[in-house]
Amino acid sequence: MASIPAAANSARILRLSWGLREVVIAGACLAVFAILLFNPRVLNDGDTYWHLAAGQWMLDHGRVPNFDPFSFTHGGQPWVPHEWLSEIAMIAAYKAAGWTGIVVLFGLATALSMGLFLGWLSRWLGPIALAVVAWLSVGCMWVGLFTRPHLLALPIMIYWTGRLLDARAEGRAPPLWLAGLMVLWANLHGSFVFGALVAAPLALEALWEQRRQPWPVIRDWGLFAAACLVAILLTPNGLHAITYPFHIMTMKTLNGIVEWLPPDFRKMSEFQAAILVTLLVCLSRGVKVPVFRTLLLLFIFHMALTHQRHMLVLALIGPLLLAEPIGRSFGRQAPRPLAMPWLPAVVFALGALVMIGVRAADPVVRNDAVTTPxxxxxxxxxxxxxxxxxxxxxxxxxxxxxxxxxxxxxxxxxxxxxxxxxxxxxxxxxxxxxxxxxxxxxxxxxxxxxxxxxxxxxxxxxxxxxxxxxxxxxxxxxxxxxxxxxx
Known part of the structure; x- marks a missing residue:
């Protein structure tokens, strides 16, 4: 008979744990939303201005430019904006509500990213682990928390990675409709190459598992890859959209731009803490990660060590790849869905409305700053x-x-x-x-x-x-x- 109260207590603790996961997700979403709304630093990037100028030019002329309309040193030379769709969204937000509209737009995109991110991780991680990951991830993202197009593309990157991992867990190729997201992604930001970077090793993993009967994998994943390629080409840049990100990364003068410098390890940071915590958990628990996913993690880790702007990518893709292996190392045998999946969205919506009201009462004004003379x-x-x-x-x-x-x-x-x-x-x-x-x-x-x-x-x-x-x-x-x- 004593086992009945014990079982009841265990069930109550489990329900409480589930509720705490929802609270952590909602809290993290509200936190990043507040950062984008109330921290002036997020606007201290000169690129925000020329993105807005590009968006205004497109509204004025009704098309995407194919030449440089801004500088006097390169005016008229070939140039097609790769983030044209983000720039349209940015200028629309700016015209609707000025700089307040800009921070709200990017705050919502970043909060959505965090919600998708933690929502997927919550299948395998408990509330304490979720809170630690949220804190470390936001710290690693800090170098890139500016009102620029890459933040608008983050929700797609997270959703894309999660759906690919779901497909692998179910032993199938990703659905063809997912390739349609690549059209949106490729017109928002050049980070769409990370979509291929994630898909390729997972496809190889599937092929290795079915190496005795490879044709179904080759057919299904090959069809998905072809659909993605067609989607990528549906941009004003055509084939150049594919080579553009690699051209950027091979420029010799990137060390003249802060975000392209390596991380500074001379003092403790969230990035260092994330590395140490991950090593502690993986080494102490004997976490086993499939070889192709390990190679992907190492490659993204290398990119983050080379250019600090890629810390953001590692902070969001890395945990998605590690969540299941870590969860299994702690005894979790299957993903555990949220008990109240609607709760984070409701709590965030209420909190966000209050914050937007506060921000609207004190609109953002651009004063002199490091990028604003x-x-x-x-x-x-x-x-x-x-x-x-x-x-x-x-x-x-x-x-x-x-x-x-x-x-x-x-x-x-x-x-x-x-x-x-x-x-x-x-x-x-x-x-x-x-x-x-x-x-x-x-x-x-x-x-x-x-x-x-x-x-x-x-x-x-x-x-x-x-x-x-x-x-x-x-x-x-x-x-x-x-x-x-x-x-």
């Missing part, structure tokens, strides 16, 4: 703004958004290694490089960050005059250009 640009005479400018790389997006044709902006792939290298030398104060650029492009003014060596040299350059300086930006102009501009 707002006051400095206001001190530049209108006539001078139409003249060729030499700008800091991170200021280029703001200039394009403000109607000023920049020297360079965040589209590093379009400018190419040689031009980007020359710009780096300019910012480092290479006098010969400056003289060549001034002569070639007829530079009339500069807008630079005060900490840059070139900015410190401009005060002493013959024929140039200081126009404005603050903590964010410093403006110099040729004296003769100022006279023409009426200053």
């Amino acid at each position: 707002k006051i400095a640009l206001q001190h530049v005479p209108v006539a001078l703004r139409a003249q060729p400018v030499l700008n800091t790389y991170s200021f280029g997006g703001y200039l394009a958004f403000s109607g000023v044709k920049p020297f360079i902006d965040g589209r590093a792939d379009m400018y190419g290694d040689d031009f980007f290298s020359g710009h780096i030398r300019l910012m480092r104060g290479d006098a010969a490089e400056f003289d060549r650029a001034a002569a070639k492009y007829g530079l009339a003014w500069t807008i630079l960050q005060p900490r840059e060596p070139l900015a410190k040299q401009m005060d002493a350059k013959p024929g140039w005059k200081l126009v404005y300086r603050d903590r964010w930006a410093v403006v110099h102009a040729r004296k003769d250009a100022l006279e023409v501009a009426g200053r």
